[in-house]
Amino acid sequence: MENEIIKCIKERRSIRNFEEKKLPEDVIESIIEAGKYAPSPENRQPWRFIVVTNRQKIKELSGEVKKQIKKILKNKWKWQRRYPELKEADTFLFLKAVANSSKDIIFYDAPAVIFIITKPLVFNIEACSCAAQNMMLAAWSMGVGSCWIGFAKFLELNKEIMQDIGLPEGYVIASCLAFGYPARIPKAAIRKPMTGIINWID
Numbered sequence: 001m002e003n004e005i006i007k008c009i010k011e012r013r014s015i016r017n018f019e020e021k022k023l024p025e026d027v028i029e030s031i032i033e034a035g036k037y038a039p040s041p042e043n044r045q046p047w048r049f050i051v052v053t054n055r056q057k058i059k060e061l062s063g064e065v066k067k068q069i070k071k072i073l074k075n076k077w078k079w080q081r082r083y084p085e086l087k088e089a090d091t092f093l094f095l096k097a098v099a100n101s102s103k104d105i106i107f108y109d110a111p112a113v114i115f116i117i118t119k120p121l122v123f124n125i126e127a128c129s130c131a132a133q134n135m136m137l138a139a140w141s142m143g144v145g146s147c148w149i150g151f152a153k154f155l156e157l158n159k160e161i162m163q164d165i166g167l168p169e170g171y172v173i174a175s176c177l178a179f180g181y182p183a184r185i186p187k188a189a190i191r192k193p194m195t196g197i198i199n200w201i202d
């Protein structure tokens with residue numbers, strides 16, 4: 001079966017090359033509005049949004065993520081309990097390359113970065129993830145590319161930076177999304193076949 005929504009879901013892909021062009025405010029608002037329509041436990045709507053369109057600030061945040069990654073790599077042994085992946089040589093080398101890159105390979109020079117923040121209560125993160133997916137799909141339907149930036153979570157390690165961008169006390173980053181007009185649309189990431197991922201109980 002194919003319809004407009006399924007087409008949008010299947011055609012969306014993570015964009016990591018953005019045009020310089022700024023996103024108009026009404027486009028950003030439409031994207032956030034789509035996020036607001038996500039399901040949430042008891043219709044709690046536990047999300048708040050921090051929109052960063054100041055390029056200098058985005059650059060600063062990118063530098064801060066790299067700084068935090070470097071710190072973690074320096075104290076690899078201490079952090080292995082929280083991030084067991086650090087034991088893998090590939091992950092270690094990948095993180096090292098990210099932290100040492102002179103390019104913005106955190107936010108990809110995106111003209112807009114949106115943090116979805118919430119209080120860490122049961123199911124809030126799940127609800128915010130639903131909002132994030134709504135936003136990425138809404139963006140795609142308007143010709144706007146996006147990428148989920150998991151690396152942005154490292155910003156929580158610097159309380160000052162978090163206060164600076166307006167994270168209220170008791171809130172955490174649920175997700176962080178970069179948005180902008182795509183400069184390049186990559187090939188779709190390959191999906192696993194249906195066989196093997198479904199357990200039918202008829």
Ligand SMILES: Cc1cc2nc3c(=O)[nH]c(=O)nc-3n(C[C@H](O)[C@H](O)[C@H](O)COP(=O)(O)O)c2cc1C
Nearest residue numbers: 012013014015016106147148149150151152188189
């Ligand atoms: C929780 C989460 C964290 C992610 N973190 C990053 C990230 O930090 N940097 C990045 O380039 N892509 C990140 N991605 C995007 C994935 O790499 C991407 O969704 C995946 O490769 C599938 O490609 P597609 O989105 O084009 O279908 C993340 C995606 C999710 C859901």
